Amino acid sequence: MMMKCSNTQQLRRPAAVTRRPAATSRRSAKTYAGATGTFIVGGNWKCNGTHDSVEVLVNGLNAGTIDANVEIVCAPPFVFLNQVLDTLDKSKFSIAAQNCWIGDGGAYTGEVCANMLTDLSIPWVILGHSERRSLCGETNDIVGTKVAYALSKGLKVIACVGESLEERESGTTMKVVEEQLAAIANVVDKTGWKDVVVAYEPVWAIGTGKVATPDQAQEVHAGIRAWFANSVGADVASSVRIQYGGSVNAGNCAELAGMEDIDGFLVGGASLKAEDFVTICNSAKFSS
Numbered sequence: 300m301m302m303k304c305s306n307t308q309q310l311r312r313p314a315a316v317t318r319r320p321a322a323t324s325r326r327s328a329k330t331y332a333g334a335t336g337t338f339i340v341g342g343n344w345k346c347n348g349t350h351d352s353v354e355v356l357v358n359g360l361n362a363g364t365i366d367a368n369v370e371i372v373c374a375p376p377f378v379f380l381n382q383v384l385d386t387l388d389k390s391k392f393s394i395a396a397q398n399c400w401i402g403d404g405g406a407y408t409g410e411v412c413a414n415m416l417t418d419l420s421i422p423w424v425i426l427g428h429s430e431r432r433s434l435c436g437e438t439n440d441i442v443g444t445k446v447a448y449a450l451s452k453g454l455k456v457i458a459c460v461g462e463s464l465e466e467r468e469s470g471t472t473m474k475v476v477e478e479q480l481a482a483i484a485n486v487v488d489k490t491g492w493k494d495v496v497v498a499y500e501p502v503w504a505i506g507t508g509k510v511a512t513p514d515q516a517q518e519v520h521a522g523i524r525a526w527f528a529n530s531v532g533a534d535v536a537s538s539v540r541i542q543y544g545g546s547v548n549a550g551n552c553a554e555l556a557g558m559e560d561i562d563g564f565l566v567g568g569a570s571l572k573a574e575d576f577v578t579i580c581n582s583a584k585f586s587s
């Protein structure tokens with residue numbers, strides 16, 4: 300299937316960007332979106348690891364002190380799901396698959412279907428990651444269908460959206476993101492969004508070290524929330540949690556976490572280092 304890639308530039312920034320109030324008041328007031336109002340951080344381990352390195356990572360995560368108000372979802376490669384299920388402290392961490400098949404199981408060599416994940420009691424799946432879109436030819440419609448199917452089987456979904464550098468530079472960031480969201484909204488009814496977290500991941504920021512500025516991220520997150528208000532419903536707009544992903548690390552997470560419409564992160568590279576990932580998970584309470 301297909302390929303395509305990217306890098307950076309900025310949307311026109313608003314003159315001023317609304318920031319959350321001080322850390323202590325953030326949680327007691329609305330703070331983060333979602334039914335539980337919790338910050339949600341995903342660790343996408345991508346295609347990394349060995350049995351031994353996963354053991355080290357899990358031990359490091361289990362030893363970490365995590366704020367009880369933060370929801371954390373770790374997404375190992377399929378082959379390590381059982382190992383992680385057996386060893387990760389599930390009182391602190393939940394588990395996701397990084398992908399699943401578009402429908403029922405059957406003669407689909409190399410695929411893993413939603414029912415297999417629920418059979419293992421895996422609650423989450425990441426769908427529509429830009430690497431799946433660009434490297435495996437997953438179109439907006441395919442991603443939408445996958446999201447709807449996964450939800451119908453009882454999975455919760457982290458649905459990824461985001462623009463390439465070329466799209467950003469041509470001023471089409473929101474158009475691209477809105478089309479990606481619309482493809483999901485076309486096949487997911489309004490109530491289904493309660494089990495969806497949107498991960499905004501500008502492709503040019505993924506694995507490049509070129510993190511979006513807090514203002515850049517906030518602008519798109521606010522645009523996504525506005526799109527939900529106009530296209531799905533005000534209740535969904537205020538409750539859907541929107542993660543930022545793309546070169547998040549222990550050093551930049553606090554400022555990003557302080558932005559009004561950032562409700563969590565989807566972390567790639569830094570999720571492979573337990574200490575850094577724990578810092579990111581706890582970033583909400585330290586942000587200003």
Ligand SMILES: O=C[C@H](O)COP(=O)(O)O
Pocket residue numbers: 343428500504505506507508544545546547565566567568569
């Ligand atoms: O799913 C995670 C994202 O692709 C971000 O990856 P990164 O943190 O390595 O840039």
